[in-house]
Amino acid sequence: MNLLDIYFIGRRYIFGYRRLSVYVVFKYKKMDVCTSHRAQIMIINIDGIEFGYSSESVLKDVTAKIEGPKFVSILGPNGVGKSTLIHCINKILSPRKGTVMIDDKDVKGITIKEMSKIVGYVPYSSNDTFPLTVVDTVLMGRHPHSHRGSLDEDLDIVYETLEMLDIAHLAMRSFNELSAGQHQKVMLARGLAQQPEVLLLDEPTSNLDVHHQLEVSKLLKRLSVEKQILVIMICHDINIAAKYSDEIILMYDGSIYDVGTPEEVITEDNLRKVYSVESAVINDLGSPHVILRDSIKDSKAKEESLEDKTINTVPDGEIVQD
Numbered sequence: 001m002n003l004l005d006i007y008f009i010g011r012r013y014i015f016g017y018r019r020l021s022v023y024v025v026f027k028y029k030k031m032d033v034c035t036s037h038r039a040q041i042m043i044i045n046i047d048g049i050e051f052g053y054s055s056e057s058v059l060k061d062v063t064a065k066i067e068g069p070k071f072v073s074i075l076g077p078n079g080v081g082k083s084t085l086i087h088c089i090n091k092i093l094s095p096r097k098g099t100v101m102i103d104d105k106d107v108k109g110i111t112i113k114e115m116s117k118i119v120g121y122v123p124y125s126s127n128d129t130f131p132l133t134v135v136d137t138v139l140m141g142r143h144p145h146s147h148r149g150s151l152d153e154d155l156d157i158v159y160e161t162l163e164m165l166d167i168a169h170l171a172m173r174s175f176n177e178l179s180a181g182q183h184q185k186v187m188l189a190r191g192l193a194q195q196p197e198v199l200l201l202d203e204p205t206s207n208l209d210v211h212h213q214l215e216v217s218k219l220l221k222r223l224s225v226e227k228q229i230l231v232i233m234i235c236h237d238i239n240i241a242a243k244y245s246d247e248i249i250l251m252y253d254g255s256i257y258d259v260g261t262p263e264e265v266i267t268e269d270n271l272r273k274v275y276s277v278e279s280a281v282i283n284d285l286g287s288p289h290v291i292l293r294d295s296i297k298d299s300k301a302k303e304e305s306l307e308d309k310t311i312n313t314v315p316d317g318e319i320v321q322d
Helices: 082-089 112-118 134-145 151-164 180-193 210-226 238-244 268-275 296-308
Strands: 007-014 017-024 042-053 056-068 070-075 097-102 119-122 198-202 230-234 247-252 255-260 277-284 287-295 311-313 319-321
Touching: 042 082, 056 070, 056 082, 056 097, 056 230, 056 247, 056 255, 070 082, 070 210, 070 238, 082 097, 082 198, 082 230, 112 119, 112 134, 119 180, 134 151, 134 180, 151 180, 180 198, 180 210, 198 210, 210 230, 210 238, 238 287, 247 268, 255 268, 268 277, 287 296
Parallel strands: 070 230, 070 247, 119 198, 198 230
Antiparallel strands: 007 017, 042 056, 042 097, 247 255, 277 287, 311 319
């Protein structure tokens, strides 16, 4: 039997100092402490927000209404403002114009600690490292909820989250020793440990192999249903977004170009306009699946090259290309 099925080792933070302790978690006492069923619908209203860095405008009059629980993917080319948009939702950035409302509350009036209880955030994978174990790193996600005497519940939630993501065996490993893909899973676990009503993720599958990309995407879809949360993911894999998302937000040139179901948004015309690619969109088990053909720039270059060639027919019937 795996040692972690019998006990779970964590670090306790009590009155400003740390002590190592053994936290016993028997299987028959395990509860689904990560579940927090919510009857109400979570609504994010984005009304005419604009944001720019210096004189460069990144978001231009962005307006959207996102309702949950559901799994939403934000798609679009590089540099169209996808990350900037979710940073305006969770108060990392403040738009210079417009408003963001979460359940009829302007985010400007929500404190950082209260926001951390409502909105979880998993940033884009980076080279950031922490001189902590995996347990301690994930436990950081419990900070907004922590209070004197809450450690046992916090460790319960950390344990369940690690089990859910199948990384409990990494619990006492140093975060700095992990692979890029493992880093990403630990950061996802830290976001889930917050027990948020909204979970924002910036390319959560970016450093994962194909198998784990599918596993994480399926997990996020399942969380949106079972935990009744609104999951909003930035994604560059159109086919994964089409397969698992309930709704797609397609961005182009700092604005929202289209919103709807995967079938409504992922079309050959939209991909041609937004991504400048020629493609074929087919139905695969009820979801749109994109087969890429060529970039429009390359296609035009080939057509122009063919048009420049002249074909001359010599008297004996031989065809010569100039």
